[in-house]
Amino acid sequence: MRYAYYSGCTLHATAREFDLSTRAVCSRLGIELEEIPDWNCCGATAAHATSHLLSVALAARNLALAETQEADLLVPCAACYHRLVTARKEMSENPHLRERVVRIIGREYRGRIGVRSLLEVLDHLDPERLAAGVVRPLRGLKVACYYGCLLVRPPAVTGFDDPEQPQVMDRLMRQWGAEPVDWGYKTECCGAGQGFSNEPVVLKLVRDILATASRAGADCLVCACTLCQSNLDARQGHVNRVYGSDFRLPVMYFTQLIGVGMGMEARELGLDSLFVDPRPVIRALG
Template identity: 50%
Template sequence: MKVAYYPGCSLHSVAREYDSSTRAVCQALGIELVEIPDWNCCGASAAHASSEYLPTALAARNLHLAEKMGLNVTSPCAACYQSLAQANWKMTGNEKLREKINEAVGQPYQGGVKVLSIIDVFTGAGIDKIQSQVVQSLKGLKVAVYYGCLLVRPPKVVSIDDSENPQALDNLIRATGAEPVDWSHKVECCGGSLSVTNEEVSLKMVKDILASATRAGANCIIDACPQCHLNLDMRQKKINKIYNTDFNIPILYFTQLLGLALGIKPIHLSMDSHFVSTGSVVSLVG
């Protein structure tokens, strides 16, 4: 499998461990990622506040570049994936909008690209193939699989199997031998974007997610979104201080967990780049 790779801003900055682990796992599975040359920010963070057309135009330029490569495109970042998928959906179904955006961008996009989540890419490679390449079973590890918002909603735009109780990422985790727990907050919002404007509300939302995972007996939480990841990982200490709790739950990108099962060394998965130590998970593979 060969796919155009859009890392986006986060994977080149605050989520470098997501980038490195994604690339390492893809290499192990024989998936060729071809980074889009001269890609630009997708505008997911704030462009929509400036103009209803700006985020579509920013994403459209990246889609055009992928189309020139003759490849479908994937982005591990859930916000980037959502931005690309939204733009593709809007422009494919609205010729008038596509003409307007293409004129603004100056590089016409014809709608010939399929936007894949990174979960789609690994699922497409085959669950059986992943299972067959596991060299270090994670049996005994209980995992809270956290999808958050952007991978599952809106259903008409994203490619997830079920917006209320998705299983695609759970199935990838099962392939490692680990056990996804049944819990109540797998698709609840973490309040990531609120952390700047209303931190109190955001902290409460994160606390509820951590509490749900703890009640379910999870040893760790895995995610696929840099914003969710930072919110869940870096805010535990502050939440403990405010709410008198004692959360100390490792937060991993799902690609890091896949990488451990495939025998990739923890250092190549950047397992030391976390606020909450991942040592309890790494110790399972020696």
């Protein structure tokens, strides 16, 4: 199984462990990742809030590059995934837009390849093949699966899980022996990029998410988006300072927990580079 790999900007900086753990887990599962040569930023929220055409064009250059690799695109980060899958859909439904964008980027793009989120790809793997990889089941670990917004919404764009009560990550965690908790904030927004530009709003949203996960009895949160992870983990200290709370909930990428279940070392998965140290929770697994 070969994919054109789109890692994205943050996976080479503040979310380095997402890239590290994605590569480690995929290599173990026989998923071949071929990095898109000279990929560019997907444009993120800044682009679509500024110019619709720009947001499609920036994503389209990556789609065009991946097309020369003749493989579907695989994207671990939910935010990048959302931009790429949106651009692909809009161009496939609107030939005029595609022509316009092709002219702007100066590259050929025929729309022949798909865009897949890593979670979606893992969900479609043969369960027996997945089960064979689990050497250290996450038995007894109570996880709050946090999907955020961009993985599942709007369903007309992403369309691989229920937008109100998604299950992909819960299923995966169960296969790994963990116990996903029932909670109501799976798809609540964390405030995304406003962590930088308007932090008070983000701290309120993050506080509510952490409090709900905590009340549901979660030992940790699992997520699939670099913005969610950084708001929930790095800003957890700010939440505690502003609200006088004492949250210490580790927030890991799903790839990190999968790696733990495969018997990989904390360092291989970047578990040592998060803000709230998840290692005590992992060690308690025995």
